[in-house]
Amino acid sequence: MSSLSSELAAKALSTSGLPVYDEHHTAKHVLLREYMKVWLAKLAQSYPQVAVIDGFASAGRYRDSRVGSPLIFLEAYLTHVARDRFRSPPHFVFIEARREFASHLRYEIEALGDLAGAEVDVVHAEYEDAFPTVFRWLSTNYNVPILPTFAFIDPRGYEKAPFKLLRDYRAELGTKAEAMVYVPADFMARFIGTAMTDSALDKAFGSRQAWEEIRDQAAPGAEASHQIAEAYAQVLRTEFDLVSRFVVDPASRNRYFLFFGTDHLEGLKAMKAAYWKVDPEDGRGYRQDIRAHHGQGELFAPRLEAPNAPEEDLLAQMRDEFGTRGFTIEDAELFALTKTAFRDTHVRPLALTPAYDSGNLVIIETTARRRGSFPAGTRMRFKS
């Protein structure tokens, strides 16, 4: 515990006092679990210190006894296979505005017992006040030009998470400060024309200019929602080199996005691997089955319609991108990773092998011993 921690007694809530777990939470929780495994393995072994900030932490446990994001982060560390090789234990900071949730979270953390050296703070405060204090404290105390940090910004609405704070966070902690942000696009779209939400949208987007065109021009509903997601992606791109998103479509049909910003290809690769784990059909989103909502089992949707832009399959997108000019396997992987919903690992099985087998791909240069294996440095082009 550092001086960031609030003076707060650990106090368990009764089961009925804990928040209810909505089945669609599984999507974000699987993403966090999967991403943390890779993030910790890479960064905690390479950097003297890493940090995780959960800006809207909640109680750490739900009514049905499933764990919430702060405990998912801690478990990712405590159970990590490479933990012995970390250069130092991570620093975790959990911000929660509801006192009884913050106290319960403290209780859950104490119940874990040995934290294997991790510094764990529970800050009972409003995110807007606490987040800047936290990242400044981390920057000052760890005294490093770059502190690899993962910030999870998961409010229920959007008016409490100003974009400006993400800017300040990046400015303070450097290019390895990443963020995953919840954006309730359908909800934002529904009220976009009403004056009462103007200042909330200004805050979430960091300016009026970023969203007012949508209000003036988009048809309400799915179109506005899609454009809101696009607009938010653009705003995030002003801070992060690589921005991706995953849509969650709960039974209530109030779709929201989990946006992810990083400057690092390895980070994006790991996050996309997590997207595909949750959605093995097309890696773009999770749809809660309405029957499941009524207790009849859970399904992953095969495909999601808007607000995701309709995308053709990977091979078609690569043909559009490269035409008949030469490209390398590395160009193809970078394109798939950064410009499509696919992973770099999809390039060979989903695009190059089928194109090669049907005679539509010409190999210009390769060190391959086996036909159609596309090792590093392979150069090729589509026939037509």
Ligand SMILES: C[S@@+](CC[C@H](N)C(=O)[O-])C[C@H]1O[C@@H](n2cnc3c(N)ncnc32)[C@H](O)[C@@H]1O
């Ligand atoms: C959607 S829940 C977070 C769920 C959690 N991240 C998880 O995945 O298990 C949002 C939490 O933010 C808290 N909250 C609401 N407004 C807040 C604020 N301004 N600052 C910090 N926490 C706030 C709520 O009490 C609630 O526990």
